[in-house]
Amino acid sequence: MIIGILGLQGDFDAHKKMVEHLGAKTLLVKTSEDLDAADGLIIPGGESTTMTRLLFRYNLVGAIKRFHRKGKPIFGTCAGMIVLSKKILNHPEQFRFGFIDIAVARNAYGRQIDSFEEDIAIPSLGKEPFRAVFIRAPKIESVLSKKVESLAKRGKEHIMARQGSVLVCSFHPELTHDTRVHEYFLKMAQNFR
Ligand code: GLN
Numbered sequence: 267m268i269i270g271i272l273g274l275q276g277d278f279d280a281h282k283k284m285v286e287h288l289g290a291k292t293l294l295v296k297t298s299e300d301l302d303a304a305d306g307l308i309i310p311g312g313e314s315t316t317m318t319r320l321l322f323r324y325n326l327v328g329a330i331k332r333f334h335r336k337g338k339p340i341f342g343t344c345a346g347m348i349v350l351s352k353k354i355l356n357h358p359e360q361f362r363f364g365f366i367d368i369a370v371a372r373n374a375y376g377r378q379i380d381s382f383e384e385d386i387a388i389p390s391l392g393k394e395p396f397r398a399v400f401i402r403a404p405k406i407e408s409v410l411s412k413k414v415e416s417l418a419k420r421g422k423e424h425i426m427a428r429q430g431s432v433l434v435c436s437f438h439p440e441l442t443h444d445t446r447v448h449e450y451f452l453k454m455a456q457n458f459r
Pocket residue numbers: 310311312313314315343344345346348372373401402403404
């Protein structure tokens with residue numbers, strides 16, 4: 267199994283290390299040919315506007331749409347979640363793929379807590395809490411359809427969700443030593459094969 271990690275911008279290297287630590291092969295995706303070889307795709311955190319600009323420049327938008335149409339799993343963290351969402355409430359003109367029926371707001375956790383860490387419960391990953399790292403994180407403001415399954419909440423807000431082959435979280439699981447979120451995604455990719 268080969269997990270593609272979008273390697274245009276952002277913290278793709280931390281994802282790469284974590285996936286390799288779990289024993290799967292990785293491939294930094296920079297062209298549509300790279301993507302053809304992958305069984306799953308991770309879109310990392312970073313800066314969603316810059317990442318989008320590069321997605322167009324590297325001709326990856328159509329390729330990622332085809333990848334999704336085939337049902338191959340895609341996992342977006344933070345900026346990656348923004349790019350996969352249906353709506354970006356505070357930047358309605360910004361490009362997004364719309365693969366998951368959620369409305370997000372960028373940088374929505376307020377200036378004084380722009381970045382923070384917190385233990386959260388992710389019931390489908392077991393009893394042990396998960397240390398979630400939020401960095402200028404987007405908020406899932408609302409879920410737009412019943413197709414979306416919420417996997418974790420922080421207070422009233424959803425922070426991890428799935429719609430079919432698409433997994434998103436507003437935090438950065440690649441920046442901890444806890445591999446459970448990545449294991450969950452690898453299982454999605456394994457089941458697709
Ligand atoms: N603030 C970034 C954005 O809006 C996301 C931050 C991140 O990915 N850590 O694109």
